[in-house]
Amino acid sequence: MDALEIVKVNALEVAVRIWHPEAPRTVIAWHGLARHGGDFADFARELGPQWRVLAPDTPGRGLSSWSATPSCHYVYAHYMTLAAAVMDHFGLARVPWVGTSMGGLLGMLLAAEPASAARIERLVLNDVGPELAPEGLAELARYFGVPHRFAHFSELEAELRRHYAGFGIAGDDAWRRLALGSARRLPDGSWTYHFDPRIVEQFVHDTPRDTWADWAAIRCPLMVVRGRHSPLLKAESVTRMAEAQPGLVSHEVPGCGHAPMLDGRDQVAPIAAFLADSPSDEAADLPWWQRLVGRLGR
Structure with missing residues (x-):
């Protein structure tokens, strides 16, 4: 990353990783359940220097507070509050949103909710949608809901290679970078993942929603990226998504499950084309006081 800013939201700090901080256009990229904003480093490089990429670490992950x-805090309602705080901090009235898995669902809820819909200029969902396979969700809850401990760093890296095989990551260097950004040392010298194991409590505490109604309510341009072998977002679901939103742009990534890493030209180029029509001045129609708060917070 090229810069890091901390956004305070009540008692929590949200770390926002930034690439190309002086670029004329901005996109928010929000990660999946047990990941962090660092996953978008290659995405930012491929998207190019004309885009400032803001990638927050959701609380409980990465550099943000636990x-x-x-x-109260590991639920979508609070994530929506955090997203609004991030946009206010950077003075963004409207902004394109790229979200992987949980980050995509967060973008979808923001785009559907009347109070925030106007702030999402266009939305890219990475391997997620209003209908997700129950068995895939159950596997996520089982895996990430328990502490993982590894005696050696190499064991953590080997487990990452096994569990994240569906990300389509290629090359030892890429796997090593993923491991370096995923590891946290414990007091006894062993290793674990960077995230708070309690993040999966959102499966227990979150308020159920009619996500198909949310999907139908969205009025901004929409794109969905699906891993061809995804256990979470089925091809039939994408078909149904297009029926409800006829303007939906879809892109399927071969050789990937859940979720494409968005780290190569073949994955990023279709997204870049979709984002190409985004307006260049996201802050122009913000109230003056929100623009001022955004500037002072930088």
Whole structure:
């Protein structure tokens, strides 16, 4: 990353990783359940220097605060509050949103909710949608809901290679970078993942929604990227998504499950083309006081 900013939201700090901080156009890229904003480093490089990429670490992950009250903070309603705070901090009235898995669902809810819909200029969902395979969700909850401990760093890297095989990551260097950004040392010298194991409590505490109604309510341009072998987003679901939103742009990534890493030209180029029509001045129609807060917070 080229810069890092911390956004305070009540008692929590949200770390926002930034690439190309002086670029004329901005996109928010939000990660999946147990990942962090660092995953978008290659995405930012491929997207190019004309785009400032803002990639927050959701609380409980990466460099952001862990919560003492997961039932309040590790839920989508609070993530929506965090997203609004990030946009306000950077003075963004409207902004394109690229979201992987959980980050895509967050973008979808923001685009569907009347209070925030106008702030999402266009939306890219990476291997996620209003209908997800229950068995895939159950596997996520089982895997990430328990602490993982590794005696050696090499064991953590080997487990990452196994569990994230569906990301389509190629090359030892890429796997090593993923491991370096995913590891946290414990007091006894062993290793674990960077995230708070309690993040999966969102599966327990989150309020159920009619996500198909949310999907139908969205009025901004939409794109979905699907890993061809995804266990979470089925091809039939994408078909149904297009029926509800006829303007949907879809792109399927061969050789990937859940979720494409968005780290190569073949994955990023279709997204770049979709984003090409985004307006260049996201802050122009913000109230003056929100623009001022955004400038002072930088």
